[in-house]
Amino acid sequence: MARDTLTRDQIVSAAIELLDADGIDGLSMRRLGHRLGSAATAVYWHVEDKDNLVGLAADELWGEVDLPDLDQVDWRTAATSMAAGMHAMLGHHPWLMQALSNHPVYGRGKARYDDHALAVFEKAGFVEAAADQASATVFVFVLGCALGPAAEFSLTRRLSRDKGKPEQHLADVAAQATEIAAQFPRLRQRLPAFDGASYSAVPDNTFEYGLAAILDGFESRLGRPAPPQAPLSHERGH
Amino acid sequence: MARDTLTRDQIVSAAIELLDADGIDGLSMRRLGHRLGSAATAVYWHVEDKDNLVGLAADELWGEVDLPDLDQVDWRTAATSMAAGMHAMLGHHPWLMQALSNHPVYGRGKARYDDHALAVFEKAGFVEAAADQASATVFVFVLGCALGPAAEFSLTRRLSRDKGKPEQHLADVAAQATEIAAQFPRLRQRLPAFDGASYSAVPDNTFEYGLAAILDGFESRLGRPAPPQAPLSHERGH
DNA sequence: ATCAGACTTGCACACCGTTCAAGAGGCGAG
DNA sequence: CTCGCCTCTTGAACGGTGTGCAAGTCTGAT
Structure with a gap:
């Protein structure tokens, strides 16, 4: 060698x-x-590939998320902890969202996480497919939470490469924001960041709030048998 | 001219x-x-830019999602309809997720959607910031739902560019899957797609299931005053 | 000492986003 | 009509990208 x-x-x-x-x-x-x-x-x-490389990198990071001991905590805190771990991980590596939207990640690390998540919801009392769905729901929610920050990070990096651009971009956004504020008074009233800076429809604590709401929904669902539900149409009517 | x-x-x-x-x-x-x-x-x-261009394209598509008439339907169906519209839109244009993870979209179309979503949750009885958070929660959830398919689409496109690759990729994934299945029996038992093809931890109907769960959570939240909740730590302990 | 294989290298290719000086075309003023 | 201006288009060029390939180097076993 x-x-x-x-x-x-x-x-x-x-x-x-x-x-x-x-x-x-x-x-x-x-x-x-x-x-x-x-x-x-x-x-x-x-x-093999650049895509392959970032896939490996992504899986490596999945593997580093630490998992709660299911014998020590109830399912709700376990689920919250897992979601928080994933959320933190995505926050530390904002490029992951771009990677994940470009190339699916199958790997040992990811599998490890998925497996544990499944175990959490089995412990909660979800049976069969319901455990998959519940697990996937919070998984997908946490992913969505990471998208905004990831985009912001990517933009910032790009802007800071050519200097001089940042202030022009801020001006553009501010102009855009005032135009929007004029047209949608409800938005102006609600979103405080509307005077300049960046406008995001997603408040900071959406993660905590939304996760709690989802778990509330699960709890109410565990209380009663699951009602039959017709699938929604994925097609837009026109 | x-x-x-x-x-x-x-x-x-x-x-x-x-x-x-x-x-x-x-x-x-x-x-x-x-x-x-x-x-x-x-x-x-x-x-101005390529980024700018896809930003405009994205906003255009936001503008095309049709919005429910809030005087005709109750808030829950309205919210479901808006989420479904967004979900369908993201399904029709899978590249959007990559665009959104690269560059935040502020625009008239997006604002229009956000504004209407806010109105829905105000109608539901959410007050002040709670409306923002509720709206953002389902928004973020729908985004997350779109990530997997987007990645799959992008991968497929890339594979079909150089032919011959697809079957090799399938073989790789299959090998990966059997290795994972050996290590995580719970996963093998649960996910039927484990024999080859593509393995995804997110079942097809996660959108319907998760959305219903979230809205259930909202309803139970609207019934009682919001409990005080401490923010979760975003930092990994070590 | 030799040979096979594991690894590295530099060059080359095709393509990318973007800049820029130069040009073309319609329109209002004279 | 014609001139000049302003809007818009063009082609060449630059520096960068991911990657294929033939040639090279090094190492450990024979």
Whole structure:
């Protein structure tokens, strides 16, 4: 074995560092190679693809979320803890949302998380498919929570690359905001961030609020047998 | 005014067609120019940026979601209808998730949707910030639901570009799946799609199920005064 | 000492978003 | 009619990207 030979793990963790620092656009194979002290194309021996690489990176991070001990806590705190862990993880690595929207992640780390989540809802008393659905519901909710911040992060990174742009962008957003405020008085009244800065329809504590609401819904559902429900139409009428 | 001059609207709708057909990687300025019968760079006179362009496209689509008449239906059906409209829209344009994770969308169309959603939850009886939070909760949930399909779409598009890859990818996924199934028996038992194809932890009807659960949670919340709730820690302990 | 294989390298290709100076075309003023 | 202006388009060019490929280097076993 050559003295200085690359490792898949080395590559992945270097990639994660680059991704955390500069977002998904900041990771180029050449930069990664430079970081590793190797030629850019050396990576291709250990990893099939760039997509594959960020997939590995993503799965690595899934594996690092710590999981609650189900014998120690009730299902609701367990679920809350798992959601919080995932939420925090997505917050620390905003590029993940871009990665996940580009390429599905199947991997050991992700499976580990899913498995534990399933166990939580089985413990709660959900039977069969209901456990899958309940688990997926909070999973999907947490993902959605991460989207806004991820977009903001990505935008900020991009703006800070060419300086001078930020203030022009702020001006654009402010103009947009006042135009919108004029047309939709309810929005102006509600969203305090409407005078300039950034306007987001998602308040900061949506995660806590929404998660609590979802778990409330689960509890009320566990009390009574599940009512039959017709699927909604996914097609827009016109 | 020159006879054949480009319009912002022309550009945006052409961009949407390209995006729908080939995903976000399939939209290149040169292809767009070709489609419009112009040079690639002509677009830059009407639009600042590529990011800007897909932002406009996204907002256009927000504007096309049809909104329920709040005088005709109760709040729960209204909320369900709005969520379904958004869900369908995201399903028809899978590239949107990638766009949204890359660049926040502020625009008239989005504002219109947000405003109406707010009205729904005001009608439901949510007061002040609670309306924002409730609205944001289902918003964020629907976004999360769209992530998986979006990723799948993007992957499929990419695979079908270079042929021969698809079957190799399927083989990889299948191998991965059996390895995972061996390690996590609970997952194998639960997820039927584990024998090959694609493995997703999110069942098909998660949208209907989760939405109903969320709205259940809202109803139980509307019944009693909101309990005080401490914010969860966003930091991982270590 | 030799040979096979594991790994690395540099070059090359095709494509990308974007800039910019130069050009073309219609329109109002003279 | 014609001139100049302003709006809009163009083609070339730049620096960057992911990746394929033939050639090279190093290491450990024979």
